[in-house]
Amino acid sequence: MSVPIVEASLHYFVIFCSKLGQKEGTEHEKILFFYPPTINIGEQTNSVGISEAYVLFTKQFSPNQPCEFIHTKKNTLALLNPEEDIWMVLSVNNPTGIIGKDNKREYIEDEVDDIILKKTIQQIYQTWQTFNGSIMSLVSKTSFENVRKRLESFIKPYIQQIQFDQLDLFTSLDGIKFLPLNKNIYLTIFGYINSVDLHFQSTLSSFRFGLVLYKDNLILSSLEQNETRILYNYLINMVKVGPDINSSNTMMVKNNSNNTPIWQTKGISRTGFMIQKDSLPMVWLGGKPQAMIVYEQKDTFLLFLIDPSDLPELLFEELSSSLVQNFEFVNLTLEQHYAKKANFDEQYKYIYFNQMNLAIRSPIKPRGPELNKETMKLLNEIHADFEGGLSSEIIVKTQQDRWIVAKKIDFREFYIMFDNKNSSILEINEEVKNATTKFFKFLFTD
Amino acid sequence: MEDTKIAENKTTTTTTTMTNNDSNSSSNSEIDNSVDNLGGGDIEDLSNYILSKIDESSTATGRPARKYSEQDTSTPEWFDHKKHFFILSFSGKPIYSRYGDEVALNTFMASLSAMSSFVESSNDELRYITAGNYQFVFIQKNPLNLVCIANTGEPYQMIKQQLEYIHALIISVLTQSNIKAVFEAKYDLRDLLGGTDKYLDNFIHQTNSDFSILLNSVNCLRLNNNIRNSITNILSNRKCDSLLFSYLISGNKLISSVKHKKTPSLKSQDIHIVMNYVLSTSSFRESESWIPICLPNYNNTGFLHLYICYLYADVCLLLFSNQAESFYQLSEIKTMISKDLEQESIVDELNRSVALHDYTTSFTDVPNLLHFLYKNRSSNYSTYPIFSPPYSIHKKEKKRLFRLYQHIINHVNNSSNKPHKYYYHTSATETIIVAISNHHELYATFSPLETKKNVFESFTLLLQWITKDNSIIIQ
Numbered sequence: 001m002s003v004p005i006v007e008a009s010l011h012y013f014v015i016f017c018s019k020l021g022q023k024e025g026t027e028h029e030k031i032l033f034f035y036p037p038t039i040n041i042g043e044q045t046n047s048v049g050i051s052e053a054y055v056l057f058t059k060q061f062s063p064n065q066p067c068e069f070i071h072t073k074k075n076t077l078a079l080l081n082p083e084e085d086i087w088m089v090l091s092v093n094n095p096t097g098i099i100g101k102d103n104k105r106e107y108i109e110d111e112v113d114d115i116i117l118k119k120t121i122q123q124i125y126q127t128w129q130t131f132n133g134s135i136m137s138l139v140s141k142t143s144f145e146n147v148r149k150r151l152e153s154f155i156k157p158y159i160q161q162i163q164f165d166q167l168d169l170f171t172s173l174d175g176i177k178f179l180p181l182n183k184n185i186y187l188t189i190f191g192y193i194n195s196v197d198l199h200f201q202s203t204l205s206s207f208r209f210g211l212v213l214y215k216d217n218l219i220l221s222s223l224e225q226n227e228t229r230i231l232y233n234y235l236i237n238m239v240k241v242g243p244d245i246n247s248s249n250t251m252m253v254k255n256n257s258n259n260t261p262i263w264q265t266k267g268i269s270r271t272g273f274m275i276q277k278d279s280l281p282m283v284w285l286g287g288k289p290q291a292m293i294v295y296e297q298k299d300t301f302l303l304f305l306i307d308p309s310d311l312p313e314l315l316f317e318e319l320s321s322s323l324v325q326n327f328e329f330v331n332l333t334l335e336q337h338y339a340k341k342a343n344f345d346e347q348y349k350y351i352y353f354n355q356m357n358l359a360i361r362s363p364i365k366p367r368g369p370e371l372n373k374e375t376m377k378l379l380n381e382i383h384a385d386f387e388g389g390l391s392s393e394i395i396v397k398t399q400q401d402r403w404i405v406a407k408k409i410d411f412r413e414f415y416i417m418f419d420n421k422n423s424s425i426l427e428i429n430e431e432v433k434n435a436t437t438k439f440f441k442f443l444f445t446d
Numbered sequence: 447m448e449d450t451k452i453a454e455n456k457t458t459t460t461t462t463t464m465t466n467n468d469s470n471s472s473s474n475s476e477i478d479n480s481v482d483n484l485g486g487g488d489i490e491d492l493s494n495y496i497l498s499k500i501d502e503s504s505t506a507t508g509r510p511a512r513k514y515s516e517q518d519t520s521t522p523e524w525f526d527h528k529k530h531f532f533i534l535s536f537s538g539k540p541i542y543s544r545y546g547d548e549v550a551l552n553t554f555m556a557s558l559s560a561m562s563s564f565v566e567s568s569n570d571e572l573r574y575i576t577a578g579n580y581q582f583v584f585i586q587k588n589p590l591n592l593v594c595i596a597n598t599g600e601p602y603q604m605i606k607q608q609l610e611y612i613h614a615l616i617i618s619v620l621t622q623s624n625i626k627a628v629f630e631a632k633y634d635l636r637d638l639l640g641g642t643d644k645y646l647d648n649f650i651h652q653t654n655s656d657f658s659i660l661l662n663s664v665n666c667l668r669l670n671n672n673i674r675n676s677i678t679n680i681l682s683n684r685k686c687d688s689l690l691f692s693y694l695i696s697g698n699k700l701i702s703s704v705k706h707k708k709t710p711s712l713k714s715q716d717i718h719i720v721m722n723y724v725l726s727t728s729s730f731r732e733s734e735s736w737i738p739i740c741l742p743n744y745n746n747t748g749f750l751h752l753y754i755c756y757l758y759a760d761v762c763l764l765l766f767s768n769q770a771e772s773f774y775q776l777s778e779i780k781t782m783i784s785k786d787l788e789q790e791s792i793v794d795e796l797n798r799s800v801a802l803h804d805y806t807t808s809f810t811d812v813p814n815l816l817h818f819l820y821k822n823r824s825s826n827y828s829t830y831p832i833f834s835p836p837y838s839i840h841k842k843e844k845k846r847l848f849r850l851y852q853h854i855i856n857h858v859n860n861s862s863n864k865p866h867k868y869y870y871h872t873s874a875t876e877t878i879i880v881a882i883s884n885h886h887e888l889y890a891t892f893s894p895l896e897t898k899k900n901v902f903e904s905f906t907l908l909l910q911w912i913t914k915d916n917s918i919i920i921q
Contacts, residue, residue, distance in 0.1 A: 050564045053561070053564065057557060057561060058580065058582065060519070060525065061525055061597075062580045062597075064578065065578030066577050066578075067575055067576075068578070070574075070575050071572075071573040071574050072570045072571060073573065114576065381857060385857075388599075390850075390853065390873060391871050391872065391873045392873055392874065393871070393872040394871050394872075395868065395869070396866050396868065397866060397867040397868035398867065399864065399867065424902075425868060425898070426899060
């Protein structure tokens, strides 16, 4: 019997500035952005008031970490205070289902995961911050009015594309897939990139290489870890380079004629610059804006950064010809490595994550069929235990006779699933040993 | 000092009911005739009696001083307590605070009530808020709000369960219908609960360390199975028309129980409430007592009548009746039970078992075992050893293990699609392995350095031992 479940969905998302609208009756002025607009202004203002009240109340006990999550029967809310006076509140409708005996539709209150929700709201801010800088610095350069407009045009499409019923462990790990390469090919690519870097830096000192991807795998990055994570996430999940490259709902940031970032779908050009020189988006990395250049050659994506003042001097044709020369030959080798990795991955259902370099490996497609709701929820719980330092190894046999083995060793998390109904815990342990030996052999001896 | 005060209160209750009984003693036949119909109507409603008591108790001099009662939101130390509990009315009127004087916390309580009413205005219910290490857990039980503020790291579900227990405790004193009546009559509930603070304090303390409450089960006294059977036979032979249940307990451990009528059995929660009540009142040790008590899971609108008498130093007989006038009848039953126990010369054996109940894991002969919890899922009876090293050495270690069990029990049970069949957890400090079937749940603790093979073998041995040893738990 299939139970009709109404999945989790967005209730509302609000960004407000707590120092605005101090006078009674002007509280609605605090709101910088609210979605969906179908909720009337009175309720919008209410939601801000309630959030502020909860923050104030919880500060009495926890002054440094006030209210982060609110759970009600119907909703789960996450609060983020990314800048002084700036608050973001994400409220999600809890899923409902026919549960219990009397066939009544009820809220499933423990399904929306705190860590995932927190990650989601952080990503909303980071995406904004990467392409626009901080909210308050933009306010000081322009005005609250301008910021409201810009939030509306930038955040709204971003919020609309988030599928709140499909956030999972991959969302909360927010890892990067690396392509394991042999030393030779790695050094060859390293050499190519170095020569491009040196060549252009001799005339334009701010020009620098950012990262290179093959499909959805990172090969090399010269950026800081968190910057790499943000741009990787943007390219994979928004622009959808990688296996979903032909997906129709791609989104990429482009600057319009007013030099304001806007979202656009990506065309299907397979070789060349993703965005032309005159509408390159700016990214705020390390506090200052830089123009982001993405070059694609079949399945290889190269990202470069340059100071906007140096941009007019950069010769795009020269850059592209030097890249074509170098990468035409590499593509084939990269494809072979990619296929080899996929081949190993067919044998096991696992997720490997290394907190140190953010490396994630898994043959399981995010939102794929191997991860039903129950497994997903269980993995979230285990991950929360690992995060909280409560546990270092967990083995579960579920009601459906699925074994899930999860280990955390130093910074590494490893999850593996087996559907051998009749195995004992010791037999499963043997299987895990075999799988990990093979896995790490594959990971390191290439 | 505190004890005497409460005892006086309760003695008044006892006498009042007994006087009633005296004046009606001529109509004993009437009681005898009103058999079997056990509907709510037969359980006497004491609303009027309760309401009349309010005026008496409100004139009584103040309640005994409690620990930390001088603290409130103006004293920084008040915020340092790890686990606060509050009870307030829907309108925000303070009823109870674990720490500090609830009247001085008036404003704070009002803000607590505002927290949940924000959400109610959109037809929703506030569950919990997380802020750093703190959790703010709310439950709404019309007309009461119960709130816990804790930084103990306990799972939300566990704190919620504790709040539900506390609510049940209040119902047991007043009944749900009386609470509503009191509110409608605009009386101050605190007057009525006068003296209940102590039970709440004790109970909250207990929920923080009691495995039987944690497992939602009743702990059994370790007793030779033949002796236990004889006792059960005695209890079931000695009955009268108004008698619903006979319980023989030792502290918070069950020796034996008998259900005399075709009526639902008592739930673990109700049994814990009664045990807590009996244990917290020292005057029960001195004489036979007769009190009205509401068992929230049995019938939350009316009272049952409970006959309490200690047969020996640590063995207490509880007889539950649906008739307010059956005190003397039950007293006779007690005398007969007492005689039977002596005649079958099981008194010595019973008292010896009471003294020797506590056992450590070494008693099981299972190698490497540090601790375990066992619950029979069909009877809801449980057993567990006392702490041995390393846990018996430091209070902190005991607490840590307790918190870990809370966490694991929550993981294994509290969610859709559960319980899990097996659960194995390792951290830097211990390995806990869990098996759950329709019949039982077993949690066993080992050193984290033990191999999986050893853990698994010991676990299998432990399960065999529990099934074989028929004294450890009521069969």
